[in-house]
Amino acid sequence: MAPIPTPPAEPQDSPDGYVGLAATDAERRARERGWSTVRSLPPGAIITMEYRVGRLNFEVKDGSVARAWKG
Template sequence: MAPIPTPPAEPDDSPDTYVGLDADSAERLARERGWSTVRALPPGAIITMEYRSGRLNFEVKDGRVARSWKG
């Protein structure tokens, strides 16, 4: 039987620190801090609910991060 895969580690970083930053700066900072995937979404975007370790999501309104969450 194949071994169970180990999910990538998440940075010890709070998503709240990105709220209010401009989207480009927030994405750059998140990648520097070790997030493997950074996803910017418009308000009200329809997305799937699967959790992906190492992914940081931004809801971007008027070029700024309005909300941020893991997964």
């Protein structure tokens, strides 16, 4: 039987630290800190809500991160 895969570790980084940053700066910082996927979304965007390890989501309003969350 094949071994059960181990999910990759998630960066120990608080999403709250990205709120207020310019979207481009926040995306660059997130990738530098090890987030494998960074998703920038407009306010009210319809998205799937499945949890993805290593993904950081940004709600971007007027070029700045208004909200950030994992998954």
